[in-house]
Amino acid sequence: MDRDGTLMPDLHYLADPDATELASGVGDALRLFRQHDYLVICVTNQSGVGRGLFTEETMHRIHQRLNEKLRPYHASVDAFYYCPHTPEQQCECRKPGTALFRRAVEDWAIDLPTSALVGDRLADVEAGQRLGLFTVLVPEVAHEGLVNQELSDRGIRPDVRVSSFGAAAAAVLHRG
Numbered sequence: 001m002d003r004d005g006t007l008m009p010d011l012h013y014l015a016d017p018d019a020t021e022l023a024s025g026v027g028d029a030l031r032l033f034r035q036h037d038y039l040v041i042c043v044t045n046q047s048g049v050g051r052g053l054f055t056e057e058t059m060h061r062i063h064q065r066l067n068e069k070l071r072p073y074h075a076s077v078d079a080f081y082y083c084p085h086t087p088e089q090q091c092e093c094r095k096p097g098t099a100l101f102r103r104a105v106e107d108w109a110i111d112l113p114t115s116a117l118v119g120d121r122l123a124d125v126e127a128g129q130r131l132g133l134f135t136v137l138v139p140e141v142a143h144e145g146l147v148n149q150e151l152s153d154r155g156i157r158p159d160v161r162v163s164s165f166g167a168a169a170a171a172v173l174h175r176g
């Protein structure tokens with residue numbers, strides 16, 4: 001799962017843990033994943049760390065808050081993997097790079113062919129496709145124009161495109 005624009009609204013370099021909120025439908029959908037024995041792993045680009053906009057400590061507190069908000073739904077994110085770098089640093093972990101996904105696969109003995117990626121941007125889909133994951137694109141309404149532009153520019157097609165996180169979960173759980 002991507003974080004900003006997927007599990008949470010994209011709040012642009014969120015630096016205030018108290019402003020952490022779940023995107024619509026995420027609590028119920030993550031409970032469904034848990035009921036179906038899926039691990040929920042979040043892989044997120046957090047260049048705000050590298051840009052000095054917030055500390056890793058603040059980011060960890062945001063992730064803690066996210067899981068607190070999921071508790072009433074009997075859901076949680078099992079692990080967070082983050083890239084703290086800016087694009088200029090040309091690391092291998094920033095999505096669409098796959099280094100963080102590969103680390104998660106090793107840490108959690110994840111079976112890629114039966115796993116799925118859910119994200120709001122093309123960089124998410126591209127990373128998922130490099131790994132052979134089933135990819136679900138859920139663009140935020142505010143970014144739909146940008147995402148359509150990226151789609152036509154890059155020639156990348158997700159396996160499924162939906163308009164809500166709940167629909168993304170259904171697409172993953174009922175895929176053929």
Ligand SMILES: [Mg+2]
Pocket residue numbers: 002003004005006010119120121
């Ligand atoms: Mg995102």
